[in-house]
Amino acid sequence: MIRTLNDCPAPAKLNLFLHVTGRRADGYHLLQTVFQLLDHGDTLHFSTRDDGEIHRTTELVGVPAENDLVVRAARLLQQAMPQHPARRNGADIAIEKRLPMGGGLGGGSSDAATTLIALNHLWQAGLSRQELMTLGLQLGADVPFFIFGSNAFAEGIGESLVPVQTPDCWYVVIEPGVGVPTQQIFSSTELTRDTKPVKISDFSGTPFGFGKNDLQVVAASLFPAVAEAIEWLRQYGDARMTGSGACVFCPFEQERQADAVLATVPRHWKAWKARSLAQHPLAHLLQS
Template identity: 65%
Template structure:
């Protein structure tokens, strides 16, 4: 009998704020952010093979197989556990690249969760998080499995309560490469650190994304999206861009905003999540 898992969710995240507090000697930036899971996802199908080969079964535009984070994540787990098993991986891509939604990192985390279960490698959540830093600073968050207040380079995580709401998200149609934002001389790197207990109630803290002003200058379409969405609420860019979002109270309000857009941007709605849906899927499997 073939061992497989299908429709494994790899959800997007939003950064409800993102402050840059400094820079380490190795060039990595010190951050504070709140990661919010939302119910808009890529999906992964994973099938176990006994030949030890890791392969991706479908093309992903702009992403060669060997550099795809799902393939790299599978090989990392295989090497770390000395597993003799392989996998055939199929990625159903919905989340845009260069959008600040964490799509690639989420795909990698879901791959690790799926194969850890299918290969029965038995790694704990903490061990998966520890090795996943090699794939990217956001990957541990998706393995953490719940909304988080993050510090350091994004790997120091604490659970946090976030608003129960809907979001409207705009994809402005531009790809914002993260290095272009973090390397910019225009980036402010000295925002005063906050405490987890400050979020979100402290009226003296401006909950902003420090990367947004740089992205808006370098990519005018991001600036246009922020200004348009600001009509309906406090619009903010997520991550290093390019996607822009605002919170709304219910689904009908999200629908009304989306119907008012007449341009070429892609708009969609998403519900806030408290728990990573892959956690529930694996519990059901057991």
């Protein structure tokens, strides 16, 4: 019997700050950040198949299905669960893509996490939240956060997560129109890699203006459009880049403030507003 799960959100994330505190022997950078979920993102639709096939039914320019984290997530989950002798779990997956690639909003990682959550439910795989997070880490360092279910203070390479309370506010996000390759930023000789570690208590009660994004200086120097967007948005508040770029954001306590700023954004940029989320929209499908 075909089972469906439509209109599954894959929310964007912001890095409210992002510090690079060191580097492991294997080359991975040690980070500290606070991940913030937004009520804006991609939407995925799932239908089960009984032939074991995984089909992405949406064409995405520049992203072959075989390389898509969504397809890879579905196949990873297949491998992690025992197959019923009379039924091989498969899926058709459609994606409404809104988040830009190379934007620092976690679009691909969020899509992968939503795929693991949704198919774990549809296939009745029975994997726990932690088991799904472990699978997700094989796909990317940000994927476990989206399965975690709430905003988080993250350390390590981003996989060590602790729940954190973040402000209920609105964000204006600007897409500068460039894609920033993550590897190019992390491999730069200009990147600061020794920021002093902070404690989670340092962030608590300091929702705006805390810390910085160590990747921002590098990205802004390599991609002038990022620097321009930051400079423009800073006239309204504490604007900064998210992730390794390229998107830039600024928080506002009231929606009307966000609307007023949004109305003045230069037309050569795409911009939008989003409200902070306290919990992932699919958290109810997760087993502890």
